[in-house]
Amino acid sequence: MSKGLKTTIMILVAMVALGLVTLPGLRQAVQRLRSAPKTEEQARREVMQVPISTPTDVKVQAQMYWISAASPASLEPTTIQLPLSADPVERSKQLINALISRAPSPEKSTLPAEASLLAFYIQPDRTAIADFSDEIASAMPSGILSEQLAVQSITLTLGANLTGIRQLKILVHGQEAETLAGHLDLYGLFPVPSPPGVSPAASAPPSGQTAARPAPKTKTSH
Protein backbone atom coordinates (compact mmCIF):
# COMPACT_ATOMS: atom_id res chain seq x y z
CA MET A 1 0.00 0.00 0.00
CA SER A 2 1.43 3.31 -1.04
CA LYS A 3 1.97 6.12 1.42
CA GLY A 4 -0.49 8.40 -0.41
CA LEU A 5 -3.28 5.83 -0.24
CA LYS A 6 -2.69 5.35 3.49
CA THR A 7 -2.94 9.13 4.04
CA THR A 8 -6.20 9.30 2.08
CA ILE A 9 -7.75 6.46 4.08
CA MET A 10 -6.65 8.10 7.33
CA ILE A 11 -8.29 11.40 6.32
CA LEU A 12 -11.53 9.65 5.35
CA VAL A 13 -11.63 7.74 8.66
CA ALA A 14 -11.05 10.98 10.53
CA MET A 15 -13.89 12.69 8.64
CA VAL A 16 -16.32 9.82 9.34
CA ALA A 17 -15.39 9.95 13.03
CA LEU A 18 -15.96 13.70 13.07
CA GLY A 19 -19.36 13.24 11.40
CA LEU A 20 -20.43 10.64 13.97
CA VAL A 21 -19.44 12.97 16.80
CA THR A 22 -21.39 15.97 15.40
CA LEU A 23 -24.47 14.00 14.23
CA PRO A 24 -26.48 14.25 17.50
CA GLY A 25 -25.93 17.99 17.60
CA LEU A 26 -27.12 18.37 14.01
CA ARG A 27 -30.20 16.30 14.72
CA GLN A 28 -31.08 18.51 17.69
CA ALA A 29 -30.63 21.63 15.58
CA VAL A 30 -32.98 20.27 12.90
CA GLN A 31 -35.61 19.44 15.51
CA ARG A 32 -35.27 22.93 16.99
CA LEU A 33 -35.83 24.49 13.55
CA ARG A 34 -38.80 22.24 12.90
CA SER A 35 -40.54 23.35 16.07
CA ALA A 36 -39.81 27.03 15.41
CA PRO A 37 -42.57 29.24 13.87
CA LYS A 38 -42.84 28.41 10.19
CA THR A 39 -43.79 31.77 8.88
CA GLU A 40 -43.72 35.38 9.92
CA GLU A 41 -47.50 35.37 9.66
CA GLN A 42 -47.78 32.61 12.28
CA ALA A 43 -45.42 34.41 14.62
CA ARG A 44 -47.47 37.58 14.22
CA ARG A 45 -50.66 35.69 14.89
CA GLU A 46 -49.30 34.23 18.11
CA VAL A 47 -48.43 37.69 19.33
CA MET A 48 -51.73 39.26 18.30
CA GLN A 49 -54.06 36.39 19.11
CA VAL A 50 -56.61 37.53 21.61
CA PRO A 51 -57.30 35.03 24.37
CA ILE A 52 -60.69 33.39 24.10
CA SER A 53 -61.62 34.38 27.61
CA THR A 54 -60.49 36.60 30.44
CA PRO A 55 -61.23 36.11 34.15
CA THR A 56 -63.90 38.81 34.10
CA ASP A 57 -65.90 37.18 31.35
CA VAL A 58 -69.24 35.59 32.10
CA LYS A 59 -70.12 32.18 30.76
CA VAL A 60 -73.24 32.43 28.65
CA GLN A 61 -75.19 30.29 26.23
CA ALA A 62 -73.96 31.65 22.92
CA GLN A 63 -75.85 30.99 19.73
CA MET A 64 -73.44 30.06 16.96
CA TYR A 65 -74.29 29.56 13.30
CA TRP A 66 -72.64 26.66 11.52
CA ILE A 67 -73.58 24.57 8.48
CA SER A 68 -76.67 22.47 8.97
CA ALA A 69 -76.06 18.73 9.05
CA ALA A 70 -79.44 18.06 7.47
CA SER A 71 -79.17 20.73 4.79
CA PRO A 72 -75.55 21.53 3.84
CA ALA A 73 -76.64 24.54 1.81
CA SER A 74 -77.91 26.39 4.88
CA LEU A 75 -76.94 27.34 8.42
CA GLU A 76 -78.47 26.28 11.70
CA PRO A 77 -78.04 27.77 15.18
CA THR A 78 -76.13 25.75 17.77
CA THR A 79 -75.95 26.79 21.40
CA ILE A 80 -72.64 26.42 23.21
CA GLN A 81 -71.41 27.68 26.55
CA LEU A 82 -68.87 30.42 25.98
CA PRO A 83 -67.17 32.94 28.27
CA LEU A 84 -68.02 36.29 26.73
CA SER A 85 -66.93 39.81 27.58
CA ALA A 86 -69.39 42.63 28.13
CA ASP A 87 -67.31 44.84 25.86
CA PRO A 88 -68.75 44.62 22.32
CA VAL A 89 -65.38 44.55 20.59
CA GLU A 90 -63.94 41.84 22.85
CA ARG A 91 -67.20 39.92 22.69
CA SER A 92 -67.18 40.02 18.89
CA LYS A 93 -63.59 38.77 18.79
CA GLN A 94 -64.46 35.92 21.14
CA LEU A 95 -67.47 34.95 19.05
CA ILE A 96 -65.57 34.97 15.75
CA ASN A 97 -62.67 33.03 17.27
CA ALA A 98 -65.14 30.46 18.59
CA LEU A 99 -66.80 30.34 15.18
CA ILE A 100 -63.43 29.40 13.68
CA SER A 101 -62.14 27.03 16.33
CA ARG A 102 -65.17 25.42 17.93
CA ALA A 103 -67.20 24.06 15.03
CA PRO A 104 -68.76 20.73 16.07
CA SER A 105 -67.19 19.01 13.04
CA PRO A 106 -65.14 19.99 10.00
CA GLU A 107 -68.22 19.48 7.79
CA LYS A 108 -70.15 22.05 9.80
CA SER A 109 -67.40 24.61 9.80
CA THR A 110 -67.97 27.79 7.81
CA LEU A 111 -64.59 29.46 8.27
CA PRO A 112 -61.25 27.76 7.64
CA ALA A 113 -59.50 26.56 10.79
CA GLU A 114 -56.27 28.11 9.52
CA ALA A 115 -57.81 31.59 9.43
CA SER A 116 -57.51 33.99 12.31
CA LEU A 117 -59.05 37.30 13.23
CA LEU A 118 -56.29 39.90 13.20
CA ALA A 119 -58.31 42.89 14.34
CA PHE A 120 -61.85 43.99 15.04
CA TYR A 121 -63.22 47.51 15.37
CA ILE A 122 -66.63 49.05 15.83
CA GLN A 123 -67.07 52.54 14.41
CA PRO A 124 -69.43 55.12 15.96
CA ASP A 125 -72.00 54.51 13.20
CA ARG A 126 -72.14 50.88 14.40
CA THR A 127 -70.21 49.60 11.40
CA ALA A 128 -67.92 46.78 12.46
CA ILE A 129 -64.68 46.03 10.65
CA ALA A 130 -63.28 42.52 10.85
CA ASP A 131 -59.74 42.04 9.60
CA PHE A 132 -58.85 38.41 8.87
CA SER A 133 -55.58 36.74 8.01
CA ASP A 134 -54.91 35.68 4.41
CA GLU A 135 -56.12 32.16 5.17
CA ILE A 136 -59.72 33.38 5.23
CA ALA A 137 -59.34 33.58 1.43
CA SER A 138 -56.65 31.03 0.62
CA ALA A 139 -58.08 28.20 2.75
CA MET A 140 -61.74 28.96 2.09
CA PRO A 141 -63.60 26.35 0.03
CA SER A 142 -64.22 28.23 -3.20
CA GLY A 143 -67.78 28.84 -4.36
CA ILE A 144 -70.66 31.28 -4.13
CA LEU A 145 -72.48 29.04 -1.66
CA SER A 146 -69.57 28.38 0.70
CA GLU A 147 -68.46 32.01 0.71
CA GLN A 148 -71.97 33.26 1.34
CA LEU A 149 -72.41 30.80 4.20
CA ALA A 150 -69.12 31.98 5.69
CA VAL A 151 -70.20 35.60 5.77
CA GLN A 152 -73.71 34.74 6.93
CA SER A 153 -72.33 32.67 9.81
CA ILE A 154 -70.39 35.70 11.05
CA THR A 155 -73.23 38.21 10.69
CA LEU A 156 -75.85 35.89 12.18
CA THR A 157 -73.62 34.90 15.11
CA LEU A 158 -72.75 38.51 15.90
CA GLY A 159 -76.37 39.54 15.54
CA ALA A 160 -77.60 36.78 17.83
CA ASN A 161 -75.19 37.53 20.66
CA LEU A 162 -74.72 41.26 20.88
CA THR A 163 -76.33 44.55 20.06
CA GLY A 164 -74.55 47.58 18.73
CA ILE A 165 -73.45 46.34 15.33
CA ARG A 166 -75.47 47.34 12.29
CA GLN A 167 -73.25 46.20 9.46
CA LEU A 168 -69.95 44.48 8.83
CA LYS A 169 -67.01 45.21 6.58
CA ILE A 170 -64.54 42.41 5.93
CA LEU A 171 -60.85 43.09 5.31
CA VAL A 172 -58.17 40.56 4.41
CA HIS A 173 -54.82 41.23 6.05
CA GLY A 174 -55.66 44.89 6.52
CA GLN A 175 -56.63 45.42 2.91
CA GLU A 176 -59.90 45.72 1.04
CA ALA A 177 -60.24 42.55 -1.02
CA GLU A 178 -62.26 42.27 -4.21
CA THR A 179 -63.74 38.91 -3.25
CA LEU A 180 -63.63 36.50 -0.34
CA ALA A 181 -62.35 33.51 -2.33
CA GLY A 182 -63.07 34.39 -5.94
CA HIS A 183 -66.84 34.83 -5.84
CA LEU A 184 -68.44 36.81 -3.02
CA ASP A 185 -68.12 40.56 -3.38
CA LEU A 186 -66.40 42.27 -0.44
CA TYR A 187 -67.02 45.71 -1.91
CA GLY A 188 -70.01 46.48 0.27
CA LEU A 189 -71.12 46.10 3.86
CA PHE A 190 -72.93 43.05 5.15
CA PRO A 191 -75.98 43.82 7.31
CA VAL A 192 -75.93 42.34 10.81
CA PRO A 193 -79.40 41.32 12.00
CA SER A 194 -80.63 42.51 15.36
CA PRO A 195 -80.89 40.06 18.26
CA PRO A 196 -84.37 38.66 18.89
CA GLY A 197 -86.54 41.09 20.82
CA VAL A 198 -84.43 44.11 19.90
CA SER A 199 -85.88 46.57 17.44
CA PRO A 200 -83.08 48.90 16.51
CA ALA A 201 -83.61 52.00 14.46
CA ALA A 202 -81.66 50.44 11.66
CA SER A 203 -83.56 47.39 10.61
CA ALA A 204 -81.20 45.17 8.72
CA PRO A 205 -82.11 43.66 5.35
CA PRO A 206 -82.18 39.87 5.12
CA SER A 207 -78.89 38.32 6.06
CA GLY A 208 -76.33 37.41 3.50
CA GLN A 209 -76.99 40.41 1.36
CA THR A 210 -74.72 43.35 1.05
CA ALA A 211 -75.79 46.74 2.12
CA ALA A 212 -74.74 49.67 0.06
CA ARG A 213 -71.20 50.86 0.32
CA PRO A 214 -70.91 53.96 2.50
CA ALA A 215 -70.84 57.15 0.55
CA PRO A 216 -67.32 58.50 0.16
CA LYS A 217 -66.57 61.36 2.48
CA THR A 218 -66.57 64.66 0.67
CA LYS A 219 -64.46 67.59 1.66
CA THR A 220 -66.32 70.76 2.51
CA SER A 221 -64.81 74.02 1.53
CA HIS A 222 -65.12 77.10 3.69
Add this chain to the structure above:
Amino acid sequence: MGVPGKLISIFFALWIAAAPAFSWQSQPTQSLVAAPQSALQSSTPVPQQSVPTPAEPAPTPTLPPIPPKKTLAVVILDPAHGGPDRGARGAAGIAESDVVLSYARLVRISLEAQGLRVILARQTNDDPPFDDRSRLANAQRGGIFITLHVSSTGQPGTVRVYSLPHTTFSQDATLAPHARLLPWDRAQFDFVDQSRRLAELIQIQMAQRFRGSSETPFEAPVRQLRTVAAPAVAIEISSVSAPDRTPLDQMGPGLADGIARAVAAFRMIYESGGK
Protein backbone atom coordinates in the same frame (compact mmCIF):
# COMPACT_ATOMS: atom_id res chain seq x y z
CA MET B 1 -32.13 69.35 -72.14
CA GLY B 2 -30.58 71.57 -69.49
CA VAL B 3 -31.76 72.09 -65.92
CA PRO B 4 -34.05 75.03 -66.73
CA GLY B 5 -35.65 72.96 -69.46
CA LYS B 6 -36.32 70.12 -67.01
CA LEU B 7 -37.87 72.51 -64.49
CA ILE B 8 -40.14 73.97 -67.15
CA SER B 9 -41.30 70.51 -68.25
CA ILE B 10 -41.99 69.47 -64.63
CA PHE B 11 -44.01 72.67 -64.11
CA PHE B 12 -46.13 71.96 -67.21
CA ALA B 13 -46.63 68.36 -66.20
CA LEU B 14 -47.92 69.43 -62.79
CA TRP B 15 -50.16 72.05 -64.33
CA ILE B 16 -51.72 69.57 -66.72
CA ALA B 17 -52.29 67.07 -63.91
CA ALA B 18 -53.88 69.64 -61.61
CA ALA B 19 -56.03 71.32 -64.22
CA PRO B 20 -58.89 68.73 -64.28
CA ALA B 21 -59.25 68.94 -60.53
CA PHE B 22 -59.53 72.68 -60.58
CA SER B 23 -62.03 72.46 -63.41
CA TRP B 24 -64.21 69.91 -61.46
CA GLN B 25 -64.26 72.17 -58.47
CA SER B 26 -65.19 75.17 -60.48
CA GLN B 27 -68.13 73.45 -62.22
CA PRO B 28 -71.52 72.92 -60.60
CA THR B 29 -71.84 69.56 -58.89
CA GLN B 30 -73.14 66.97 -61.29
CA SER B 31 -73.48 63.33 -61.21
CA LEU B 32 -72.87 61.11 -64.17
CA VAL B 33 -75.16 58.49 -62.56
CA ALA B 34 -78.81 59.40 -62.26
CA ALA B 35 -79.95 59.36 -58.65
CA PRO B 36 -83.24 57.67 -57.80
CA GLN B 37 -86.16 60.08 -57.95
CA SER B 38 -86.99 59.58 -54.32
CA ALA B 39 -83.45 60.33 -53.30
CA LEU B 40 -83.45 63.50 -55.33
CA GLN B 41 -86.73 64.56 -53.77
CA SER B 42 -85.59 63.93 -50.30
CA SER B 43 -82.41 65.85 -50.83
CA THR B 44 -84.09 68.83 -52.52
CA PRO B 45 -85.48 71.37 -50.11
CA VAL B 46 -89.00 72.68 -50.82
CA PRO B 47 -89.26 76.11 -49.22
CA GLN B 48 -93.03 76.48 -49.74
CA GLN B 49 -93.70 73.46 -47.61
CA SER B 50 -91.18 74.12 -44.93
CA VAL B 51 -92.33 77.71 -44.17
CA PRO B 52 -95.90 77.76 -42.92
CA THR B 53 -98.04 80.77 -43.89
CA PRO B 54 -101.16 82.08 -42.08
CA ALA B 55 -103.36 80.86 -44.91
CA GLU B 56 -102.20 77.34 -44.44
CA PRO B 57 -103.76 75.02 -41.88
CA ALA B 58 -101.89 74.67 -38.61
CA PRO B 59 -99.19 72.04 -38.75
CA THR B 60 -100.16 68.75 -37.26
CA PRO B 61 -98.35 68.02 -33.99
CA THR B 62 -95.37 65.77 -34.52
CA LEU B 63 -95.71 62.31 -33.06
CA PRO B 64 -93.12 61.18 -30.53
CA PRO B 65 -90.39 59.11 -32.13
CA ILE B 66 -91.06 55.41 -32.00
CA PRO B 67 -88.35 53.80 -29.89
CA PRO B 68 -86.37 51.11 -31.64
CA LYS B 69 -87.62 47.62 -30.97
CA LYS B 70 -85.89 46.12 -27.96
CA THR B 71 -84.34 42.87 -29.03
CA LEU B 72 -82.30 40.32 -27.18
CA ALA B 73 -79.63 39.41 -29.64
CA VAL B 74 -76.57 38.29 -27.79
CA VAL B 75 -75.66 36.19 -24.76
CA ILE B 76 -72.32 36.64 -23.06
CA LEU B 77 -71.32 33.34 -21.49
CA ASP B 78 -68.65 33.54 -18.84
CA PRO B 79 -66.85 30.37 -17.84
CA ALA B 80 -65.50 31.62 -14.52
CA HIS B 81 -61.85 31.58 -13.41
CA GLY B 82 -59.19 30.18 -15.77
CA GLY B 83 -55.44 30.37 -16.12
CA PRO B 84 -53.66 30.18 -12.77
CA ASP B 85 -57.02 30.68 -11.01
CA ARG B 86 -58.53 27.22 -11.25
CA GLY B 87 -61.45 28.05 -8.94
CA ALA B 88 -62.86 25.31 -6.74
CA ARG B 89 -60.68 22.17 -6.61
CA GLY B 90 -61.89 18.71 -5.71
CA ALA B 91 -59.92 16.03 -3.94
CA ALA B 92 -59.94 14.02 -7.17
CA GLY B 93 -58.31 16.90 -9.00
CA ILE B 94 -61.42 18.27 -10.69
CA ALA B 95 -60.96 21.98 -11.37
CA GLU B 96 -63.87 24.39 -11.65
CA SER B 97 -62.19 26.34 -14.47
CA ASP B 98 -62.03 23.23 -16.71
CA VAL B 99 -65.58 22.05 -16.05
CA VAL B 100 -67.19 25.45 -16.66
CA LEU B 101 -65.35 25.83 -19.97
CA SER B 102 -66.81 22.56 -21.24
CA TYR B 103 -70.26 23.61 -19.96
CA ALA B 104 -69.95 26.94 -21.77
CA ARG B 105 -69.27 25.19 -25.08
CA LEU B 106 -72.41 23.07 -24.68
CA VAL B 107 -74.55 26.02 -23.63
CA ARG B 108 -73.26 27.99 -26.61
CA ILE B 109 -74.49 25.33 -29.04
CA SER B 110 -77.94 25.27 -27.42
CA LEU B 111 -78.25 29.05 -27.43
CA GLU B 112 -77.12 29.37 -31.03
CA ALA B 113 -79.80 26.85 -31.94
CA GLN B 114 -82.26 29.43 -30.56
CA GLY B 115 -80.92 31.97 -33.05
CA LEU B 116 -78.90 33.89 -30.49
CA ARG B 117 -75.39 35.16 -30.94
CA VAL B 118 -73.09 33.94 -28.19
CA ILE B 119 -69.85 35.49 -27.00
CA LEU B 120 -67.63 33.49 -24.66
CA ALA B 121 -65.79 35.56 -22.08
CA ARG B 122 -62.93 33.13 -22.45
CA GLN B 123 -62.39 30.31 -24.90
CA THR B 124 -59.14 28.92 -23.59
CA ASN B 125 -57.43 28.49 -20.25
CA ASP B 126 -56.88 32.19 -19.61
CA ASP B 127 -58.18 34.42 -16.83
CA PRO B 128 -59.59 37.77 -17.94
CA PRO B 129 -60.20 40.15 -15.02
CA PHE B 130 -63.76 40.68 -13.76
CA ASP B 131 -63.99 44.06 -15.48
CA ASP B 132 -62.85 42.72 -18.84
CA ARG B 133 -65.58 40.09 -18.70
CA SER B 134 -68.14 42.75 -17.76
CA ARG B 135 -66.87 44.98 -20.56
CA LEU B 136 -67.87 42.34 -23.12
CA ALA B 137 -71.46 42.63 -21.97
CA ASN B 138 -71.44 46.38 -21.48
CA ALA B 139 -70.27 46.93 -25.07
CA GLN B 140 -73.36 45.14 -26.43
CA ARG B 141 -76.87 46.42 -26.89
CA GLY B 142 -79.59 43.93 -26.08
CA GLY B 143 -77.45 41.35 -24.36
CA ILE B 144 -77.60 39.21 -21.25
CA PHE B 145 -74.75 37.86 -19.15
CA ILE B 146 -74.49 34.38 -17.65
CA THR B 147 -71.50 33.37 -15.53
CA LEU B 148 -70.98 29.65 -14.91
CA HIS B 149 -69.48 28.20 -11.71
CA VAL B 150 -68.97 24.85 -10.03
CA SER B 151 -68.89 24.94 -6.24
CA SER B 152 -66.80 22.96 -3.79
CA THR B 153 -69.81 22.42 -1.50
CA GLY B 154 -73.54 21.80 -1.71
CA GLN B 155 -75.62 18.78 -2.53
CA PRO B 156 -73.98 17.06 -5.52
CA GLY B 157 -76.02 17.21 -8.71
CA THR B 158 -77.91 20.37 -7.82
CA VAL B 159 -77.85 23.80 -9.43
CA ARG B 160 -78.36 27.23 -7.87
CA VAL B 161 -79.01 30.42 -9.84
CA TYR B 162 -78.06 33.77 -8.32
CA SER B 163 -78.82 37.38 -9.03
CA LEU B 164 -77.69 40.43 -7.09
CA PRO B 165 -79.85 41.51 -4.15
CA HIS B 166 -81.53 44.91 -4.31
CA THR B 167 -79.80 45.94 -1.10
CA THR B 168 -76.46 46.05 -2.87
CA PHE B 169 -77.47 49.40 -4.29
CA SER B 170 -80.04 50.68 -1.80
CA GLN B 171 -78.00 53.60 -0.54
CA ASP B 172 -76.68 54.40 -3.98
CA ALA B 173 -80.23 54.75 -5.22
CA THR B 174 -81.00 57.40 -2.63
CA LEU B 175 -77.80 59.23 -3.46
CA ALA B 176 -78.50 59.56 -7.17
CA PRO B 177 -82.09 58.65 -8.01
CA HIS B 178 -82.14 60.24 -11.47
CA ALA B 179 -78.59 59.90 -12.58
CA ARG B 180 -78.49 58.23 -15.98
CA LEU B 181 -74.78 57.72 -16.05
CA LEU B 182 -74.16 54.70 -13.92
CA PRO B 183 -70.79 54.36 -12.28
CA TRP B 184 -69.01 51.24 -13.44
CA ASP B 185 -69.01 49.84 -9.91
CA ARG B 186 -72.81 49.90 -9.86
CA ALA B 187 -73.54 48.99 -13.47
CA GLN B 188 -76.03 46.28 -12.46
CA PHE B 189 -78.21 48.83 -10.62
CA ASP B 190 -80.79 49.27 -13.42
CA PHE B 191 -81.00 45.57 -14.20
CA VAL B 192 -81.61 43.93 -10.82
CA ASP B 193 -85.29 43.20 -11.53
CA GLN B 194 -84.63 41.80 -15.00
CA SER B 195 -81.76 39.71 -13.64
CA ARG B 196 -84.04 38.32 -10.95
CA ARG B 197 -86.61 37.38 -13.62
CA LEU B 198 -83.96 35.64 -15.71
CA ALA B 199 -82.73 33.81 -12.60
CA GLU B 200 -86.28 32.62 -11.85
CA LEU B 201 -86.71 31.21 -15.35
CA ILE B 202 -83.38 29.39 -15.31
CA GLN B 203 -83.87 28.08 -11.76
CA ILE B 204 -87.24 26.55 -12.70
CA GLN B 205 -85.59 24.74 -15.60
CA MET B 206 -82.84 23.48 -13.30
CA ALA B 207 -85.35 22.25 -10.72
CA GLN B 208 -87.09 20.26 -13.44
CA ARG B 209 -83.86 18.63 -14.57
CA PHE B 210 -81.77 18.21 -11.44
CA ARG B 211 -83.44 16.63 -8.42
CA GLY B 212 -82.87 18.53 -5.20
CA SER B 213 -82.41 21.88 -6.90
CA SER B 214 -84.50 24.74 -5.53
CA GLU B 215 -87.47 26.03 -7.52
CA THR B 216 -86.72 29.60 -6.54
CA PRO B 217 -83.49 31.44 -7.29
CA PHE B 218 -81.06 32.90 -4.80
CA GLU B 219 -79.60 36.30 -4.14
CA ALA B 220 -75.94 36.84 -3.37
CA PRO B 221 -73.44 39.64 -3.88
CA VAL B 222 -71.51 37.89 -6.63
CA ARG B 223 -68.62 40.15 -7.66
CA GLN B 224 -68.83 39.42 -11.38
CA LEU B 225 -72.44 40.54 -11.62
CA ARG B 226 -72.03 43.97 -10.04
CA THR B 227 -70.28 45.59 -13.00
CA VAL B 228 -72.51 44.19 -15.75
CA ALA B 229 -74.94 46.68 -17.32
CA ALA B 230 -77.35 44.03 -18.57
CA PRO B 231 -79.54 41.29 -17.11
CA ALA B 232 -76.97 39.06 -15.42
CA VAL B 233 -77.04 35.84 -13.41
CA ALA B 234 -74.57 33.39 -11.93
CA ILE B 235 -75.22 29.66 -12.18
CA GLU B 236 -73.43 27.39 -9.69
CA ILE B 237 -73.39 23.62 -10.03
CA SER B 238 -72.50 21.29 -7.14
CA SER B 239 -69.80 20.16 -6.96
CA VAL B 240 -66.12 19.46 -7.61
CA SER B 241 -66.18 17.08 -4.63
CA ALA B 242 -67.34 14.29 -6.96
CA PRO B 243 -64.94 11.33 -7.17
CA ASP B 244 -64.54 11.91 -10.91
CA ARG B 245 -65.87 14.21 -13.62
CA THR B 246 -68.46 11.78 -14.98
CA PRO B 247 -71.44 13.03 -12.92
CA LEU B 248 -70.55 16.64 -13.69
CA ASP B 249 -70.13 15.92 -17.40
CA GLN B 250 -73.48 14.12 -17.43
CA MET B 251 -75.13 17.31 -16.19
CA GLY B 252 -73.83 19.29 -19.18
CA PRO B 253 -76.54 18.58 -21.80
CA GLY B 254 -79.40 19.16 -19.34
CA LEU B 255 -77.78 22.33 -18.14
CA ALA B 256 -77.35 23.62 -21.69
CA ASP B 257 -80.89 22.76 -22.74
CA GLY B 258 -82.38 24.27 -19.56
CA ILE B 259 -80.48 27.51 -19.95
CA ALA B 260 -81.41 27.80 -23.63
CA ARG B 261 -85.10 27.25 -22.91
CA ALA B 262 -85.07 29.77 -20.06
CA VAL B 263 -83.28 32.35 -22.20
CA ALA B 264 -85.82 31.82 -24.99
CA ALA B 265 -88.63 32.46 -22.49
CA PHE B 266 -86.81 35.49 -21.12
CA ARG B 267 -86.32 36.80 -24.66
CA MET B 268 -90.08 36.97 -25.18
CA ILE B 269 -90.55 38.88 -21.94
CA TYR B 270 -87.59 41.14 -22.67
CA GLU B 271 -88.68 42.00 -26.19
CA SER B 272 -92.26 42.68 -25.11
CA GLY B 273 -90.93 45.19 -22.59
CA GLY B 274 -92.11 43.24 -19.56
CA LYS B 275 -90.10 42.47 -16.48
